[in-house]
Amino acid sequence: MINLVSALGGQLLQRLALLGQALLMLLQSLRVLPGKHGLSRLIQQLYVVGVQSLIIMLVSALFIGMVLGLQGYTLLSAYGSEQAVGQMVALTLVRELSPVVAALLFAGRAGSALTAEIGLMKATEQLASLEMFGVDPLHRIVAPRFLAGLICLPLLVAIFSLVGIYGGHIVAVDWLGVYSGSYWGNMQQAVDFGEDVINGMIKALVFAFVVSWIALYQGYSCVPTSQGISAATTRTVVYSSLAILGFDFILTALMFGGA
Amino acid sequence: MAVNGIIEIHNLSFFRGNRAIFKDIDVSIAAGKITVIMGPSGTGKTTLLRLIGGQLQPHRGEVQLFGENIAQLNRKQLNQLRGRMGVLFQSGALFTDLTVFENVAFPLREHTQLNDMQLHDRVLLKLEAVGLRGARDLMPSHLSGGMARRVALARAVALEPEIILYDEPFAGQDPIAMAVLQRLIKDLNDEMRLTSVLVSHDIAEACAIADRIILLGEGRVLAHDTPEALQTSTDPAVRQFMHGEADGVIPFHFPAPPLAEELLCDHASVADNRGGLQ
Amino acid sequence: MHKRWIEISVGLMLVAGVVALLSLALQVSGGHLTRSADRYPIDALFENAAGLAPKAQVTLAGVTVGEVVAVVIDPQTLMAKVKMQINGEVNYLSIDSSASILTAGLLGEKYVGLTVGAEDEVLVAGDMIEDTQSALVLEELIGQFLLNLGDSN
Ligand SMILES: Nc1ncnc2c1ncn2[C@@H]1O[C@H](COP(=O)(O)OP(=O)(O)OP(=O)(O)O)[C@@H](O)[C@H]1O
Ligand SMILES: [Mg+2]
16 A cells, blocks of 8 residues: 555656656747747748648648538537538637647647657757757757747647638538528627637647647657657657647636636 | 866766766876777767767766866856867767758858858868768768768868867778778868867777877776887787787676576576567 | 748748638627627516526627626515626617517527617616516426316316
């Protein structure tokens, strides 16, 4: 019994120490302002993290919107209120699905790539050699990637929502014949910018922070061997996904739960 | 004690886990000389270079560069100091997202205010010196191992630093490239009054180039002297290494329990060791 | 050239993101940038406010003009006091306006429907609507229906 408790305590302390280390890495990487080439490095990373995730986001958003349109229509027409399908599609996307699905895709697409890239840089002594040129790898490598993640995901989520809503429009209006005016009208009635759109964006920002942080820390602290890197990449995807779903519940409870 | 070497190591001890890599060693490396560090594989030659570069912290003792104890420098001072130092890593460590040209230009962009023209000329000169001017637009993944190492060498000397640490610059080079690199290192040293510290396994080539040889073994400095003195040394360990004898006082093996003990151990534990590479 | 492409595509992505955000603001949420700007409070007393919840719509001729903020019990009359916020530009509700609790569809949400009366004087912040019609409670209706059925037999 005492052994169990002390083992648990040990585990907890170890986790806390890791968290502290990860926090320290983040703070250190963001301590200094970007240098003279900071902007072009940021643009490079925005391309890798953002533009290269765009296609998968667009395709997923379109399909998810179409599925929501179809499901919503079937469900709502049973009550004769299929004109509310626009509102259902929009609220589902803006509040929940866009931030969560986009963040999960982001973790799989961009997060794992970040971990592998940095892990490989570590294994091939590129980080050490930066250090020997008097360049702080946290500042040069970690910071622009973190900022890029923070900027990209919220924008990708906004694009995701919009594309999804048009996907729902294609199915509900163009195929199933819901009146376009009520599709948009009901939606505009129901969706509130401050409460729904902004809250969705706040979720996106939190997820962006968490996923980028996990991915970069896993890469930076991985064991610099091929198994080490592959394990770190897996951890990035698993931890990010769990963190996204956990934080989503907490944020939803804070934002929409209660009165 | 008067500081006379450009690199001074006092009473340094360093551990990996419980194993002491270095036990209270003292080394003084003179300015403007080529010092070759030799020793059996796994004795800590790379580790010693990392201690000198400040990438590893000694557990005891201190490392002084240019008369300053590097453990007491803050980050900015340390980075400044590293601007006066070039390093060639054992693996080359080229930046895989930059071209050959940009790799060599990297330290120049970081530490100098050269304009584009000057930078261009300087980089091409360095690449010419290692025979790879024609490869300037290639990415590191398109280079052979030996070429990558030569680019890394060009990068390490691009800043024309005061100290250069080379970790096995000759490994994987053909005889011609080897001779060229040897001459390059020697020329750099003589013309610019650099201090070169290099790790090598090749006794003939080390003797040809070195002013001083440091022989490491078993966590200690076995010898630190001129090549001639080492070749005529009567110390059994030095003789064994310098003449490449398989049997002698220097252990060839990584520390382990006696072989007989392991061969006679219970065979249950052997089954556990299967697996690994599949 | 490669570098230009990177810069251009990153620029396009950023623009697309901002445009998406703007259209979420304008097209999707219909420019309801804020909910609480310029409104005034009105109360109404109902016999029974069953099913009416905060955030329910307040409509006039089917058009939303405000929302319910709270449903509480009035300790003096023991009736349900419904507190509403009416949009500022709707400043023509006469003091004899009436309010009823309606249902959207058979099983849909409850909302408050206002009907304007004949007086010239209008309701101002903090006024109370006297003329109200309570919510239909389905169970009571069914109970009455069954009772009538039993009587007629
Ligand atoms: N990251 C590490 N963790 C634990 N032990 C290490 C680590 N790096 C090196 N070692 C150990 O330190 C010892 C010295 O390593 P080092 O790389 O300095 O050897 P070396 O003399 O450069 O060998 P070689 O000539 O083969 O390059 C080795 O025995 C190795 O097992
Ligand atoms: Mg080595």
